[in-house]
Amino acid sequence: MAATRVSIDAEPMGIDVDLARVAVVIIDMQRDFLEPGGFGAALGNDVSLLARTVDPCRALLAGARARGITVIHTREGHRPDLTDAPPAKLARGAPSLRIGDPGPMGRILIRGEPGHDIVPALYPLPGEPVIDKPGKGAFYATDLHLILQNRGIDSLIVCGVTTEVCVHTTVREGNDRGYRCIVPGDCCGSYFPAFHAMGLEMIKAQGGIFGWVTDSTRILRALA
Ligand code: TIU
Numbered sequence: 001m002a003a004t005r006v007s008i009d010a011e012p013m014g015i016d017v018d019l020a021r022v023a024v025v026i027i028d029m030q031r032d033f034l035e036p037g038g039f040g041a042a043l044g045n046d047v048s049l050l051a052r053t054v055d056p057c058r059a060l061l062a063g064a065r066a067r068g069i070t071v072i073h074t075r076e077g078h079r080p081d082l083t084d085a086p087p088a089k090l091a092r093g094a095p096s097l098r099i100g101d102p103g104p105m106g107r108i109l110i111r112g113e114p115g116h117d118i119v120p121a122l123y124p125l126p127g128e129p130v131i132d133k134p135g136k137g138a139f140y141a142t143d144l145h146l147i148l149q150n151r152g153i154d155s156l157i158v159c160g161v162t163t164e165v166c167v168h169t170t171v172r173e174g175n176d177r178g179y180r181c182i183v184p185g186d187c188c189g190s191y192f193p194a195f196h197a198m199g200l201e202m203i204k205a206q207g208g209i210f211g212w213v214t215d216s217t218r219i220l221r222a223l224a
Contacts, residue, residue: 001068006222008182010214011204015155015182019223023070023153026057027138027160027167029122030075032115034161037104039115042097045191050161053189054121056216057159060187061122063220070151073124074131074138076166077109077116084134084141137169145177155180157219158211159187164199171203171210181211184219 001020008015032038033050040047064071078085082100090099099109106113111132124130133142148156156179158171167188171181183203190196204213 008222009218010212022155024064042095050189056186060216137173139173163188163190164195
């Protein structure tokens with residue numbers, strides 16, 4: 001793609017990006033987090049709180065695809081034999097179903113099961129990389145950094161769930177690797193609205209200590 005610079009209105013200040021060097025990274029928009037009967041629900045959460053993120057993500061995806069921007073999807077989950085699942089993660093808390101247990105959408109948070117898959121509205125297109133990650137951050141124990149470097153990407157638009165867990169961890173990891181991370185708040189969600197709001201505040205505080213915060217409308221305006 002030829003270099004095309006656009007200006008995105010954001011906090012704490014606007015940011016210019018080269019569309020050839022930006023990637024939209026959609027974090028863990030999986031049935032396991034968004035639908036009843038999955039990992040998020042097993043942890044005791046009201047998964048309906050995440051539903052409002054789907055339409056803004058879908059609009060942003062459409063805009064990014066129309067401009068030929070790199071789109072990458074991630075999925076949190078583990079191998080069926082759980083060899084990549086830390087015992088401390090498996091034993092954590094008192095969920096109604098643990099990772100690997102059979103649930104209504106198959107085994108909880110296991111690769112290849114229906115619950116592990118991305119929600120139909122945001123399904124990856126052929127050719128869009130899908131990163132299977134065992135941790136909360138998308139860089140940990142994955143080839144995401146390599147894929148981004150091979151494409152010359154320097155800026156990430158990070159969407160998905162949940163704001164203060166996998167989105168935040170990925171933004172922190174990306175920021176430390178030198179990527180400029182832009183977070184559209186309406187494309188992210190949490191089971192805890194206060195954590196969502198504070199998670200966004202943390203990113204943009206101190207002059208943008210981890211990145212920039214904006215919304216899908218302002219990004220789509222920049223892409224138009
Ligand atoms: N529980 C929770 O808020 N999140 C996760 O376990 N994973 C992600 O955020 N994807």
